Amino acid sequence: MDWDKLRIFHAVADAGSLTHAGETLHLSQSAVSRQIRALETSLNTTLFHRHARGLILTEQGELLFDTTSSMIKRLEATAARIRDSEEEVYGELRVTTATGFGSLWLAPRLTSLYDKYPDLKIDLMLEERVLDLPMREADVAIRMKEPSQADLIRRKLMTINMRLFATPQYLEKHGRPVRMSDISDHRLICQSPSSAQVAAGAQLVQTLLSEQIPSMLTVNNYFGVLQATVSHLGIGVLPDYVTEMYPDLQTILPELDSADVPVYLAYPEELRHSKRIEIFRDFVTEQIAEKRRRDQAR
Known part of the structure; x- marks a missing residue:
């Protein structure tokens, strides 16, 4: 297949419009249209459904677009590798x-x-x-x-662990847990069980939930868990490296942590x-x- 035609096809599929693709390629709409028709003829198939709002790929067009997308990504990676040198990033x-x-x-x-x-x-x-x-x-x-x-x-690179953390202000107001059963007297902040997370963190949360915790906040990422924890809302389940940026956070029940999480x-x-x-x-x-x-x- 002719690479120029594939390049033009990819631009049209990406833009969903002959006009917008032509602007990107610095070609007239008629020139782009001719190239697409020639490509469809050479493949003996229809690549686009044409309607008033633009162009939609056919099933055959989707297959070809997947291929041209992979080709362009690899070409971009190759170009970057060629430009990389010991003197220049x-x-x-x-x-x-x-x-x-x-x-x-x-x-x-x-x-x-x-x-x-x-x-x-x-x-x-x-x-x-x-x-x-x-x-x-x-x-x-x-x-x-x-x-x-x-x-x-x-x-x-390293190994991290999930641990329990709280602020001094929270602990002063609500008390410090000294045993795992004390967790039931506190609000737990953790990732939602349904969200993607490290398995070791999910296992630690399941262990904590066995204590029948009455009040919880679940978030779909650790950044949200941290923000709620440093706002004195409760005890957060967080990776141990957060203490480097938030040294005031105090570890709760230090003997209770997750399995090692490799990075x-x-x-x-x-x-x-x-x-x-x-x-x-x-x-x-x-x-x-x-x-x-x-x-x-x-």
């Missing part, structure tokens, strides 16, 4: 991680990375869905379990020599090493 780095970890641990630390590489462009994608790195949905991922996708380079960094094998990946990997590793040094100095 070029292009956008798409980083995916969970909402809580990205909001509470990663984002506050990015200042030091931008200080060193002020022209770096990072697209930070915070969501619980595991993006497909080999299909170029993201360049690098930090996840709370070992990635299972093939063709990935992976590195274990992994992963990226596609094809980006092994990417300068952008290298500087991000080194930055995260350095931040973790610095935290360990501070913990040992206490």
Whole structure:
């Protein structure tokens, strides 16, 4: 198939309009239309349903659009790799991680990375869905379990645990639990059991719920749990690294914590020599090493 025709088809499918695609490609509407008709003729199929509000892909068009989308993502990744060099960090780095970890641990630390590489462009994608790195949905991922996708380079960064935290103001008003059964006298703040979360955190919450807790607030991510906890609303189930940013938070029932939660960094094998990946990997590793040094100095 002719690449120019595929490129034009992709632009039309993405825009849903011959006119808008032509503006993007700097081609007239008639020229775009001719190329689409020629492609449909060569494939002996109809790629678009045409109506007054624009264009809708047919089933065959959807199949072709999936393919051109994958091709363009790989071409963009290849172009970025070609531009990467030992002297220059070029292009956008798409980083995916969970909402809580990205909001509470990663984002506050990015200042030091931008200080060193002020022209770096990072697209930070915070969501619980595991993006497909080999299909170029993201360049690098930090996840709370070992990635299972093939063709990935992976590195274990650290281990975290889920614990119980509360503010001094809350404890002064409501008292400090000294045994697990005391939890039933307090409001629990945790992730919703139906939301995506680390299994160890969900197991800890299930253990706590066995105490018949009368008042609860559930949130669909740890950032929301933290905001409610630091607002003195109750006892929050949170990852242990929050104490670094919120040193006033006090650990409740320190003997009660979750199983270890491994934190992994992963990226596609094809980006092994990417300068952008290298500087991000080194930055995260350095931040973790610095935290360990501070913990040992206490």
